[in-house]
Amino acid sequence: MMLQTQLADLIHKAARKAQKKGDLPKFELPEITINRAKREGQGDFSSALALQIIRPVNNARKEKGERTLSPLQVAEIIARRMDQVDFVSKVEPAKPGFLNLTIDPGWLAAQAGEITRVGAEYFQVELGKGERVQVEFVSANPTGPLHFGGARNAAIGDTLARLLENSGYEVQREYYINDRGAQVDIFGETLWRRYQQLHGIETDIPEDGYPGAYMIDYARAIQAERGDSLLALSDEEAVPRFRGMGLALVTAELADDLGMMRVFFDNWFSEQSLYEDGTFEHVSAILRDQGDLYLKDDAVWFAASKYLPKSDRDEVFIRSNGEPGYYASDIAYHYNKFITRGFDRVIDVWAVDHQNQAARMPAMLKALGIDPDRLIVVLYDLVTLKRGGKEVKLSKRSGEIVTMREVLEEVGPDAARYLLLSRSNEARIDFDIDLAVAESSENPVYYVQYAHARVSSILRKAEEAGVDYTNADLSLLTCPEELALLQKMLQLPEIVTEAVQRLAPHHLPHYALDLAKTFTKFYDACRVLSADPADREITHARLTLVRATQIELAYVLDLMGMNAPEVM
């Protein structure tokens, strides 16, 4: 159990006991929150419980005609009722009413041994209890290569999935393929025209088609496989054929590109399939039977406003041309997620320009009888690319785009993932290519990985020297840098909990940098390896601490989908 949870339990029990024994009046206690101390002399953790409950305490006392208490006195009362435990060495009430707790240094030192014994599991928090959650992300239109903006989606979605997997959730990663509708029809037609052009036929691509050169590459791939055998097709025959072949090419390419980013999907879900397997029909029937659909201006509308008290906006369900609207697909898709496949929770990762769409999701879920809280849409802001201090446009009017692949080839997946994760979802990112490739101190990616390489180097040297530190006397770990490192290490479960509960993966890179920093300070202050026999014991203890650090650094890097290099 997380240290803070244990401390909160301890204080809760003490307060309850004080109430039972009559030291404090009886009333429902608030949830106990534990804060990390910010400065020296305030212990390691604190609780402000006494301040929070001062009013009900004194109200009750006044009713009984008793004298009122100060928050500090209440803190003292709680402190007196606290159980003795091995991990807390000091409990100090402090003005104006805090309760400061100090972690026992001996217990702290012993955790280095626990970590080496248990491994990365030591840092895992059981939050999911086996809950099945789907993370749907990227889901870019399958009409061309992934542009670099999609890389942020990939980094966020995949890291959320990793966080959840390591916190007791059963996770599925899904890519939703928008393989039907006008967009892909035009894509198919463009491809067909490009194919014809390759064979010397004079024809233009559609006006609102896809002008990018990559379309010619796809046409070449088809040409390579089928030669000119498809030229005889009529337009009516060709467009769907080319649409299908193009989609297959693009999805294979998407999977390949995402693999470069170390992102792998468990499932690629076809939008079209919702219309082939009857889901759409079924959902339509449900809504129709509930009276949620109505006809207006030759289109069928879904009465979304019925389910959202603050909104008077309805959504087109079937357009006047007879084609289902995008929202209709979304209803069917989420019916499939929650009802057909029965996920307990679904996370959709969308760019912020889909904010309105996100706001409309609760209405459909309510109409389907699904608790809207089971779906969380994670919105993230856009990415701009910078090179030489200047912004590089991700997509140009010519149809050319800066692809995720070309950026990855330049900066590598580690730097890309770290930098794309390092800002909160709502913040816009300026991705500086020059910084991403810089092998210098200004690049945090290298600082973190370098710490791991350095740790590995020490352990490698120890192994070469045949040092066996398995039964080290960890009580020797007493200097400030050693204890600071241990404190920092034990913070990870809090960070992970925060990241999972708020679906905010940006806490990871910040923590990783912090951890690397704290280790490097220890490294600088405390010599680990020594040939002097007098240093034998302390060397063994410190090697245990270094090994524990290695386990944790590797784990944090893995949560971010990054490599933990032993040599750089």
Add this chain to the structure above:
RNA sequence: GCGCCCGUAGCUCAGUGGAGAGAGCGACAGUUUGCGGAACUGUAGGUCGCAGGUUCAAAUCCUGCCGGGCGUACCA
């Protein structure tokens, strides 16, 4: 116009109810015959956009305003 998000150190950003607001980079001044110097130490730098309010306690919650981004389709 309306809706959502953002506004914190020179720059890039953490911090969403707890004590005196943090980190990285940059600037300045130092450190080093050892485990990887891609290092370490120190200094300077802030009306937390502005104004009210709630609270024992506000960068954090509420209201209004200012500035910026995004959105406001029978597109996905």
